[in-house]
Amino acid sequence: MPDSIHFAMQSHPFAALLVARDAQGVCAVLLADDADTLRADLARRFPKANVLEDNDPATQAALAQVALFLDCPDHELKLDLHLTGTPFQMQVWDILQHIPLATTLSYTDIARAMGKPKAVRAVARACASNPVALAVACHRVLRSDGGISGYRWGVERKLKLLAMESRYAKAP
Numbered sequence: 442m443p444d445s446i447h448f449a450m451q452s453h454p455f456a457a458l459l460v461a462r463d464a465q466g467v468c469a470v471l472l473a474d475d476a477d478t479l480r481a482d483l484a485r486r487f488p489k490a491n492v493l494e495d496n497d498p499a500t501q502a503a504l505a506q507v508a509l510f511l512d513c514p515d516h517e518l519k520l521d522l523h524l525t526g527t528p529f530q531m532q533v534w535d536i537l538q539h540i541p542l543a544t545t546l547s548y549t550d551i552a553r554a555m556g557k558p559k560a561v562r563a564v565a566r567a568c569a570s571n572p573v574a575l576a577v578a579c580h581r582v583l584r585s586d587g588g589i590s591g592y593r594w595g596v597e598r599k600l601k602l603l604a605m606e607s608r609y610a611k612a613p
Contacts, residue, residue: 446490447497448483449504450476455511456598459483460504463490466523467503470573472594486572510575514602515609517542518576526570529560533567540581543610545603547585561585569593575602 446468448461459479461469469486473479483492503520510518524534536551548568552560568579574594580602584590592599 444491446483446487446492447500448492448494449497449500450479450494451504451508452476453508453511455601456594458504458507458511460500460507461487461492462497462500462503463523466521467573467576468523468525470503470507470520470575472574472598507575511605513609514542514606520573520576522573522576524573524577526567526572529563530567530570533564534571534573534577537568537571537577537579537582540578543603543606545581545583547583547587548590549585551582565590581606 444464446461446463448459448469450457450459456472457475457479459469459471459473459482460467461471461483469483471479471482473482506518506520510516524531526534532555533551536554540546548561548564549558551564552558555564557563568582569591571577571579571593574580580592580599589596589599
């Protein structure tokens with residue numbers, strides 16, 4: 442568990458944004474409707490850390506990258522990440538980081554890629570536990586029938602992200 446976490450927030454038309462970094466990298470990218478919800482989510486995720494809202498340059502730079510991605514999602518969001526989770530979650534999150542822009546996989550596809558074809562629900566839980574929205578692209582995961590299922594930050598946001606990525610990926 443990190444000793445200190447620096448975070449910064451920004452209001453964006455897509456959502457209120459929060460980016461948090463510890464000494465090793467970005468440990469959270471959170472989306473919500475308001476700043477209070479973001480602060481509460483961060484505190485829940487890191488209850489033992491000294492959480493500091495400040496102007497840390499690395500945190501501010503990462504927040505700017507997230508906002509730029511939401512303004513123009515024509516590129517992969519590459520952040521210096523520090524993820525912590527179970528080995529299973531880490532394996533799922535690694536696969537999610539490699540789903541190309543404007544492409545989707547199903548929960549079943551991911552379970553099969555892991556060599557655990559019956560672990561579809563566990564894959565869905567790992568997606569829901571993802572602490573780094575957008576950089577670990579859980580929004581690019583659909584049901585096996587192609588339908589939209591839950592999204593930690595709201596199904597409406599998932600639909601909008603997929604549409605934005607598709608539109609920008611096809612732009613000349």
